[in-house]
Amino acid sequence: MGISRLEERFETLKSEERAGLITFTTAGDPDYNTSLNILNGLPKAGADIIELGMPFSDPMADGPAIQAASIRALKNKMTMAKTLEMVKTFRKNDTTTPIILMGYYNPIYIYGVDRFLENALNAGVDGLIIVDLPPEEDSELAVPANAADMAMIHLATPTTNTKRLDNILRNASGFLYYVTIAGVTGSAKSDLSPVKAALSEFRRSSDIPIAVGFGIKSPSDTSRFAEFAEAVVVGSAIVDIIESNIDEHGLAISTMESKVLSFVSELAAGVKSAKR
Amino acid sequence: MDKKKVNSYRTGPDEEGHFGIFGGRYVAETLMPLILEVEKTYRDAKIDPSFKQEFQELLKEYVGRPNPLYYAKRFTEHLGGAKVYFKREELNHTGAHKINNCVGQILLARRMGKTRIIAETGAGQHGVATATVCALFGMPCVVYMGAKDIERQKPNVFRMKLLGAEVIPVTSGSQSLKDSMNEALRDWVTNVTDTFYIIGTAAGPHPYPELVRDFQCVIGNEARSQILEKEGRLPDSLIACVGGGSNAIGLFHPFLDDDVDIYAVEAAGHGIDTDKHAASLSGGAPGVLHGNRTYLLMDDDGQILEAHSISAGLDYPGIGPEHSHLHDIGRVNYVPVTDKEALEAFRLCTKLEGIIPALESAHAIAYVMKLAPTLQKDHIMIMGLSGRGDKDIYTVAEALGEDI
Numbered sequence: 172m173g174i175s176r177l178e179e180r181f182e183t184l185k186s187e188e189r190a191g192l193i194t195f196t197t198a199g200d201p202d203y204n205t206s207l208n209i210l211n212g213l214p215k216a217g218a219d220i221i222e223l224g225m226p227f228s229d230p231m232a233d234g235p236a237i238q239a240a241s242i243r244a245l246k247n248k249m250t251m252a253k254t255l256e257m258v259k260t261f262r263k264n265d266t267t268t269p270i271i272l273m274g275y276y277n278p279i280y281i282y283g284v285d286r287f288l289e290n291a292l293n294a295g296v297d298g299l300i301i302v303d304l305p306p307e308e309d310s311e312l313a314v315p316a317n318a319a320d321m322a323m324i325h326l327a328t329p330t331t332n333t334k335r336l337d338n339i340l341r342n343a344s345g346f347l348y349y350v351t352i353a354g355v356t357g358s359a360k361s362d363l364s365p366v367k368a369a370l371s372e373f374r375r376s377s378d379i380p381i382a383v384g385f386g387i388k389s390p391s392d393t394s395r396f397a398e399f400a401e402a403v404v405v406g407s408a409i410v411d412i413i414e415s416n417i418d419e420h421g422l423a424i425s426t427m428e429s430k431v432l433s434f435v436s437e438l439a440a441g442v443k444s445a446k447r
Numbered sequence: 448m449d450k451k452k453v454n455s456y457r458t459g460p461d462e463e464g465h466f467g468i469f470g471g472r473y474v475a476e477t478l479m480p481l482i483l484e485v486e487k488t489y490r491d492a493k494i495d496p497s498f499k500q501e502f503q504e505l506l507k508e509y510v511g512r513p514n515p516l517y518y519a520k521r522f523t524e525h526l527g528g529a530k531v532y533f534k535r536e537e538l539n540h541t542g543a544h545k546i547n548n549c550v551g552q553i554l555l556a557r558r559m560g561k562t563r564i565i566a567e568t569g570a571g572q573h574g575v576a577t578a579t580v581c582a583l584f585g586m587p588c589v590v591y592m593g594a595k596d597i598e599r600q601k602p603n604v605f606r607m608k609l610l611g612a613e614v615i616p617v618t619s620g621s622q623s624l625k626d627s628m629n630e631a632l633r634d635w636v637t638n639v640t641d642t643f644y645i646i647g648t649a650a651g652p653h654p655y656p657e658l659v660r661d662f663q664c665v666i667g668n669e670a671r672s673q674i675l676e677k678e679g680r681l682p683d684s685l686i687a688c689v690g691g692g693s694n695a696i697g698l699f700h701p702f703l704d705d706d707v708d709i710y711a712v713e714a715a716g717h718g719i720d721t722d723k724h725a726a727s728l729s730g731g732a733p734g735v736l737h738g739n740r741t742y743l744l745m746d747d748d749g750q751i752l753e754a755h756s757i758s759a760g761l762d763y764p765g766i767g768p769e770h771s772h773l774h775d776i777g778r779v780n781y782v783p784v785t786d787k788e789a790l791e792a793f794r795l796c797t798k799l800e801g802i803i804p805a806l807e808s809a810h811a812i813a814y815v816m817k818l819a820p821t822l823q824k825d826h827i828m829i830m831g832l833s834g835r836g837d838k839d840i841y842t843v844a845e846a847l848g849e850d851i
Contacts, residue, residue, distance in 0.1 A: 226750075227749075227750065228620065228750040228751045228752075229620065229625065229626075229629050229736060229737075229751050230629075231475075231628075231629040231632045231633060231737070232475045232632075232633070232636065233633075234633070235619075238619055242619075242620075245750060250748045251748055251749070275735075276473060276735045277734045277735045277736060277743075277745070277749045277751070278748060278749035278750070279749070280734060280735050280749065281732075281734060281745065281747070281748065281749030282748075282749065302475055303473045303474060303475060303735070303738075304473065305472060305473075305474060305475070305476050305479045306476075306479075307463065307471075307472050307479065308471060308472060308473060325476075326475070326476040327476065328475075328476050328477040329477070330476075330477050330478075330479075330480045330481065330639055331476065331480070332480065335479070335480060339476070350476070350477065353477050353636060353637060353638075353639050353640075354477075354636060354637040355633045355636060355637065358637065
């Protein structure tokens, strides 16, 4: 499916005249089975698009919450192969919710770019967000990904000027991910008005859907940003709930899954309540 | 090694920052405009005579350059082979080669109008050098240092504090150099407008490997004219230790196109056949980390492994991208030396020459001890003595089982 599953989802959202909710969790956090159960429950809880983190030992663009999630997953022997297996299992019951893998380039580079694209598409992955691949390095992954119909989601940030935006959009597909603050994931709350201004500026150059993320933590946040973005991403706030529902042995407390999913429902309600 | 294949080994990197397949700019989008600005500023500075003049004046009056190319007579006689010279970087202000680069980078930071400096440090030498130039230029300085390194390098931590720097312990991951670099990058991405990141080694995203090398080339340029003056000819071989590899590339680069054998010594920790070493060329594979493609220590799934070396300054699972390239094309020989061999070299150099070397430099000395005895007496060898070992006496005492 790849790019087309994302396109269909954004079409649906458009026809429903609302923004989408994108949730982020790390594959294998805190363990494979709990992580899979959460993944399976996300669409019903209200996630329109799912971002799944590929754990990495050195997540230098992430704040403490997502760093810790990576460490938990790796400690429990999560691998790239298992991440793809998890997506494959999810796809048995859900063929409409787009899944995007987010992470860093090295694990993909070591897996082998062509082999990765083939296996990820076969597993049911639709797009990629690779934090340490700016447009200057598009030839590494973005070009072959697009050629294989895997969406290559590019990031734009408060430091992105109009000239850079053209570079970013050249190989961008799926949607544009606007990072609302200069910082790492899970940083302080972002202000609404500069984000709004940046998005209207970007829309003069392109009609690609725009998702906003970083520093968006609560249902009221998702509601405010959903007024003008095509999708709203929440990550660290969800991962925080996973972290606070782990017992002293590092195991998931039995109520973790329901707590995570009910928080996602609240975030989804926030998105749906937005005035557009 | 076929040296006739290319016209020059000194032309890299290309415009995109590549040395062969290595290097590049693998950073978050937030940092890209800033990295491009660093590059532009460096290009302008490179051709600005006033920048060059200020840099050279600071190296002369503040760092104390040129430092000697010293004939290590007793060491040479003891080994009974090649004639060994030490390039005495340990005599620089702050006690290591690190200051050369810091002087250059803080001039760039000022040129860009940045008002706050961040740095990562392993052994603390780069942290001290950065804190020093920040004191000199009156800029606030934040140094990220692994909690494990803070423990084993207490004197340097206190030095940095005296110099006015804030030392932030890094408790994530292996709590050493790679994690400090992650944390510095996180700081930079959060403070893009006012902050300049003084990277301590010839690694990271383009243009850092190039500009750090250029600032460190003062080592090789001096050594070259000094040996011509003393011996009337170029040396037969060069030896230096490599972690990230800034002192090595600084010594080697001016000689790359000459008929000189070059050896770079990696930290083999407990041995490269164990899982406790820091020899990314001898025991790693190409990967992408900290803004560049280079040889890395990692597992089959691309997860970066913790490095180990008795020397905190070499305790990094990667290496500068130009070294990876020089390794692949065979221009430089990368050889391993273990903790134990480095300790022996540390003791021998101290006893014979009255010079206490840094544990990093002791790795280079250990390889000289292997190589020099196999060579003729007319073989001239220059070894980069990159730093002094006062900071390491606690580590050495512990390794020797002695209480201080």
